Amino acid sequence: xxxxxxxxxxxxxxxxxxxxxxxxxxxxxxxxxxxxxxxxxxxxxxxxxxxxxxxxxxxxxxxxxxxxxxxxxxxxxxxxxxxxxxxxxxxxxxxxxxxxxxxxxxxxxxxxxxxxxxxxxxxxxxxxxxxxxxxxxxxxxxxxxxxxxxxxxx
DNA sequence: GCCAACGTTGGC
DNA sequence: GCCAACGTTGGC
Numbered sequence: 669x670x671x672x673x674x675x676x677x678x679x680x681x682x683x684x685x686x687x688x689x690x691x692x693x694x695x696x697x698x699x700x701x702x703x704x705x706x707x708x709x710x711x712x713x714x715x716x717x718x719x720x721x722x723x724x725x726x727x728x729x730x731x732x733x734x735x736x737x738x739x740x741x742x743x744x745x746x747x748x749x750x751x752x753x754x755x756x757x758x759x760x761x762x763x764x765x766x767x768x769x770x771x772x773x774x775x776x777x778x779x780x781x782x783x784x785x786x787x788x789x790x791x792x793x794x795x796x797x798x799x800x801x802x803x804x805x806x807x808x809x810x811x812x813x814x815x816x817x818x819x820x821x822x
Numbered sequence: 823g824c825c826a827a828c829g830t831t832g833g834c
Numbered sequence: 835g836c837c838a839a840c841g842t843t844g845g846c
Contacts, residue, residue, distance in 0.1 A: 678832090700841075722832055780833080798839040800831050 672811035672822070673706065673716035674728070674794050675768070676802040684718045684730035684773055692735060692769045696743045697751040699763065703803040710734045710766050715822055717806065717814065719794065727779035731820045736767035775819035786813070 675695065677683065687693055698704055710716075711734065718730040741763040743751035756762045780795065789796040793804045806814070815822045 676832090702841095724834095726833070798832095800840060802831085 670808070671709065671711070671714050672806040672808055673710065673714065673734075674719050674804045674806050675716045675732075676719045676721040676794075678722045679720040679729075680722075683720065684770075687718065687730070687732060687768070687770045688773060690770070692767055694739065694741075694767050695765045696741045698741070698765060698802055699751060699753070700801060703801050704763055704765075706801075706803045706805060707765050708738065710737050712737055715771070715811070716768060717811075717820075721802070725777075725779040725781065727777050727781075727783065728774065728814060728818060729777045730773045731771045731815075731822070732768040733771050734766050735769040739765050739767065741765045772820050776817075778814060778818050786817075 679685075682693070695707070698707060714734045716732050716734060717728045718732055720726055720729050740761045741751070743749040744753040744756040744761060744763045745758060746752055747754075751763075753762060783792065784795050787795060787810060791807055792810055793799055793801065794806075811822060814820070
């Protein structure tokens, strides 16, 4: 079944504009087991909303496609990386990720405040108070509704 | 296995 | 910059 996702990035580190310029990128650095488990569920061709976190305003700014899956995140082995994990080994990696490809930038972004107005925290995990996951599923009905509101073609 | 201390996330 | 929420670590 086709699933929809939401993936967070801080725009001063890596924004939807960066992804548009790069076309594709390896989504590395996720170091939370629950988020990693969602990454491992992703299938080629699925869509993910690009969410700007720690931003003004925070919200959904674009759309991308999952183009490569089940990749070992190389930054876990790189002692010079901020994402280095000394407990991870090449034989037993802990962290996997995907490659995402740019599809679209929102004609009108959906801010966190607007998401809170339209949806329920029980349905849309990103608006749950205290939520800290950087990779989250979005129920298909909500994904379609978000696409309609933001001018994105799923 | 418990839990206090600590670190990180991310909205405001 | 503050701080609440939450995950992880490590002593016991």
